[in-house]
Amino acid sequence: xxxxxxxxxxxxxxxxxxxxxxxxxxxxxxxxxxxxxxxxxxxxxxxxxxxxxxxxxxxxxxxxxxxxxxxxxxxxxxxxxxxxxxxxxxxxxxxxxxxxxxxxxxxxxxxxxxxxxxxxxxxxxxxxxxxxxxxxxxxxxxxxxxxxxxxxxxxxxxxxxxxxxxxxxxxxxxxxxxxxxxxxxxxxxxxxxxxxxxxxxxxxxxxxxxxxxxxxxxxxxxxxxxxxxxxxxxxxxxxxxxxxxxxxxxxxxxxxxxxxxxxxxxxxxxxxxxxxxxxxxxxxxxxxxxxxxxxxxxxxxxxxxxxxxxxxxxxxxxxxxxxxxxxxxxxxxxxxxxxxxxxxxxxxxxxxxxxxxxxxxxxxxxxxxxxxxxxxxxxxxxxxxxxxxxxxxxxxxxxxxxxxxxxxxxxxxxxxxxxxxxxxxxxxxxxxxxxxxxxxxxxxxxxxxxxxxxxxxxxxxxxxxxxxxxxxxxxxxxxxxxxxxxxxxxxxxxxxxxxxxxxxxxxxxxxxxxxxxxxxxxxxxxxxxxxxxxxxxxxxxxxxxxxxxxxxxxxxxxxxxxxxxxxxxxxxxxxxxxxxxxxxxxxxxxxxxxxxxxxxxxxxxxxxxxxxxxxxxxxxxxxxxxxxxxxxxxxxxxxxxxxx
Ligand SMILES: [Zn+2]
Ligand SMILES: [Zn+2]
Numbered sequence: 001x002x003x004x005x006x007x008x009x010x011x012x013x014x015x016x017x018x019x020x021x022x023x024x025x026x027x028x029x030x031x032x033x034x035x036x037x038x039x040x041x042x043x044x045x046x047x048x049x050x051x052x053x054x055x056x057x058x059x060x061x062x063x064x065x066x067x068x069x070x071x072x073x074x075x076x077x078x079x080x081x082x083x084x085x086x087x088x089x090x091x092x093x094x095x096x097x098x099x100x101x102x103x104x105x106x107x108x109x110x111x112x113x114x115x116x117x118x119x120x121x122x123x124x125x126x127x128x129x130x131x132x133x134x135x136x137x138x139x140x141x142x143x144x145x146x147x148x149x150x151x152x153x154x155x156x157x158x159x160x161x162x163x164x165x166x167x168x169x170x171x172x173x174x175x176x177x178x179x180x181x182x183x184x185x186x187x188x189x190x191x192x193x194x195x196x197x198x199x200x201x202x203x204x205x206x207x208x209x210x211x212x213x214x215x216x217x218x219x220x221x222x223x224x225x226x227x228x229x230x231x232x233x234x235x236x237x238x239x240x241x242x243x244x245x246x247x248x249x250x251x252x253x254x255x256x257x258x259x260x261x262x263x264x265x266x267x268x269x270x271x272x273x274x275x276x277x278x279x280x281x282x283x284x285x286x287x288x289x290x291x292x293x294x295x296x297x298x299x300x301x302x303x304x305x306x307x308x309x310x311x312x313x314x315x316x317x318x319x320x321x322x323x324x325x326x327x328x329x330x331x332x333x334x335x336x337x338x339x340x341x342x343x344x345x346x347x348x349x350x351x352x353x354x355x356x357x358x359x360x361x362x363x364x365x366x367x368x369x370x371x372x373x374x375x376x377x378x379x380x381x382x383x384x385x386x387x388x389x390x391x392x393x394x395x396x397x398x399x400x401x402x403x404x405x406x407x408x409x410x411x412x413x414x415x416x417x418x419x420x421x422x423x424x425x426x427x428x429x430x431x432x433x434x435x436x437x438x439x440x441x442x443x444x445x446x447x448x449x450x451x452x453x454x455x456x457x458x459x460x461x462x463x464x465x466x467x468x469x470x471x472x473x474x475x476x477x478x479x480x481x482x483x484x485x486x487x488x489x490x491x492x493x494x495x496x497x498x499x500x501x502x503x504x505x506x507x508x509x510x511x512x513x514x515x516x517x518x519x520x521x522x523x524x525x526x527x528x529x530x531x532x533x534x535x536x537x538x539x540x541x542x543x544x545x546x547x548x549x550x551x552x553x554x555x556x557x558x559x560x561x562x563x564x565x566x567x568x569x570x571x572x573x574x575x576x577x578x579x580x581x582x583x584x585x586x587x588x589x590x591x592x593x594x595x596x597x598x599x600x601x602x603x604x605x606x607x608x609x610x611x612x613x614x615x616x617x618x619x620x621x622x623x624x625x626x627x628x629x630x631x632x633x634x635x636x637x638x639x640x641x642x643x644x
Contacts (some may be wrong), residue, residue: 005056017050024059034061036184037070044182062221072097074183075219079104081175082124093154101218105201118195125193132188133173137181140167192226193219241531242373260371260378267544282644288355293337299327305336315365334360338386339498347502353389360384374528381523387515391441398449401517405486407644408519416476419455423469425462434492442490443469467493477533489516536594539640547574548595550586552602559606570630
C-alpha cells in the first residue's frame with residue numbers, strides 16, 4: 001500500500017502501481033474526464049505512470065498552466081507526425097510547448113512552407129487526433145536511439161549529448177519522437193488545431209548553424225476555444241501599440257537616431273507630460289521631493305553600486321574623455337545617483353523618511369532582435385523614486401507606496417490585478433545580504449501591508465532578490481494578458497555599498513533601509529500597455545484632445561473659434577478641424593482619431609449660441625449650451641480621476 005497526499009492535504013491509501021488517472025477516478029468520474037496531466041513529488045508524470053512510493057500528487061486540467069503545457073507539448077507531437085506524413089524526408093528537430101501554443105523546428109530540405117500549406121497540416125493533425133491514439137512512454141538505449149535517427153543529424157546531435165540509460169521515446173499512432181514526457185492521455189482530446197505562422201530559426205539559436213523552419217501552432221480541447229483565441233489575436237493586432245502610436249501620432253523611430261530609441265511626437269510628449277504631472281501631484285501630497293540627476297556618471301559610481309558587474313559587459317561601453325583613464329557610463333539605473341543625493345547631508349532619524357523622485361532616463365543595450373516597439377527599448381524614462389527610512393518606518397512607508405500604486409491603477413482604468421510577494425528562501429540564509437532581524441522586519445512589513453490593503457496576493461518563497469524582498473503588481477489588461485507593473489523593492493544592499501547612515505535617537509550612526517518603487521515602471525512601456533489596454537481610448541483626463549469642433553461650412557468658422565476659446569477658458573483641450581471637407585468626412589476621421597467628443601456647428605447652433613455634441617462611438621447628446629457641455633466633461637473626468 002502507498003499513501004498519496006493531495007493538494008488539499010488529505011491522504012489516501014492505494015495499492016502500489018496506482019496511476020494518477022486511477023486516483024482521479026477514485027475522487028470523481030467528472031474529475032477523471034477532465035484530468036490531462038499530473039505531477040508527483042514536484043515532477044511531471046504521465047497520467048498512466050504507475051506510482052510506487054508515498055508522495056504528493058497534483059492533478060491538472062485544461063484550466064491549469066501545467067495542463068495547457070502538457071496539451072500543447074502533446075500537440076507538437078501530432079504536428080510532427082502530420083509534417084512527417086505530408087513532407088516525407090523532412091527532418092524534425094525540437095518542438096516545445098510555449099506560452100500560447102507550441103512550435104516545431106523542421107528542416108524541410110528543398111521545400112518551403114507558406115500560409116497556403118497551413119490548412120493541409122491542420123486537417124492532417126485533426127485526422128490523427130481523431131484516432132484517439134494513446135501517448136506511451138518507453139525507454140531506449142543510446143544505440144537504438146541513434147539507429148532510429150541515423151538520417152537526422154539534428155536528433156543525432158541531441159542524442160549524443162544524452163546519457164545512455166536516460167533516453168526515452170514517446171509513441172503514439174505510428175509515430176515516435178525523442179521525448180522526456182509530460183503528455184495528455186490520448187490525441188482524441190485535441191479537438192481544434194491551427195497553424196499560426198512560420199518563421200526562420202537557426203538550429204540551437206546559433207546563426208552559424210543551418211537555418212530551419214519554425215512552424216507555430218496552437219490547439220484546444222474545444223472548437224469554441226480556438227474561435228475565441230483567434231478573435232483575441234485579431235483584437236490584439238488592432239490594438240498593437242506600434243500601430244496605434246502611428247495612427248494617433250504619438251511616437252516614432254528613426255534609423256538615423258538609432259534602433260530602440262523612441263522619438264516622442266508633440267501629441268505623445270503632451271500625453272507623457274500629463275501622466276508625469278498626474279504622478280508628480282500625487283507624489284507631492286505623499287511627501288516626495290523631486291530631484292534631477294545627469295544621464296551619465298563615472299564608471300566608478302556603478303562599480304560601487306554593483307550595476308557595472310550586472311550591466312557593464314553586455315551594455316553600452318564606457319564613454320572616454322580626452323583625459324587619460326577617465327570613463328563615464330550612460331546611466332543604467334537612477335539609484336546610485338539618489339544614494340549620493342542622500343549622502344549630501346548627515347541626517348538624523350527625525351529627518352527620515354527622505355523620498356527622492358525623478359523621471360530619470362536610463363540606457364540599456366538590448367539585442368536588436370529583442371527590441372519591440374515601446375515595450376523593449378534602449379533608452380527609457382523610469383518614474384523612479386527612492387525612499388530612505390529607518391527599519392521602524394518601513395511598515396508605514398510600504399503601505400503609503402501601495403496606496404500610491406493603487407491610486408495610479410484606479411485613475412488609469414486597470415482594475416484587474418494581483419500582488420505577488422517575493423520572500424527569501426529560509427533554507428538558504430547565506431544567499432542574502434542584511435541581518436536576519438531586518439529581513440524578518442521587512443517581510444513582515446510587506447505581508448502586513450499587503451493584507452491590510454486587502455490585496456489579492458500570491459507568495460513566492462525563495463523569489464526575493466539577494467538584497468531584499470519585493471512586491472510586484474501583476475495587471476491583467478482588457479484582452480486578459482498579464483503585465484508586471486508597479487514594483488516595490490526593499491533594499492539592504494545599496495545603503496551598505498554607499499555607506500548611507502543616519503543618526504539614531506541613541507546618537508549612534510545606523511543604516512537606513514531603501515525602497516525602490518516605480519508605479520508605471522517606465523513611461524515608454526507603460527504607455528504601450530495603456531494603448532493596448534484602452535485601444536487608444538484613454539481616460540478622458542488623459543486624452544490629447546478632449547473635443548474636436550467641426551463646422552458644417554466655412555460660414556461658421558468664426559463661431560467655431562469662439563466656442564474653442566470658451567472651452568479653453570474652461571480648461572478643456574479642444575481643437576477646430578478647419579479643413580474644407582464635408583461634415584461626414586470630418587466626423588469619420590474624428591472617430592478614427594478617437595476624439596472623445598465631437599462638437600458640430602452650423603446655422604442653428606450659432607443662432608442659439610449652443611453646440612451639438614456627439615460622443616465617440618456614436619451617442620448623440622443633442623444641442624446643448626457650452627456650460628452644460630463643460631459640466632458633462634468635468635463629471636466624466638471625476639469618474640476616473642479622483643484626488644489623492
Ligand atoms: Zn513528448
Ligand atoms: Zn532604484
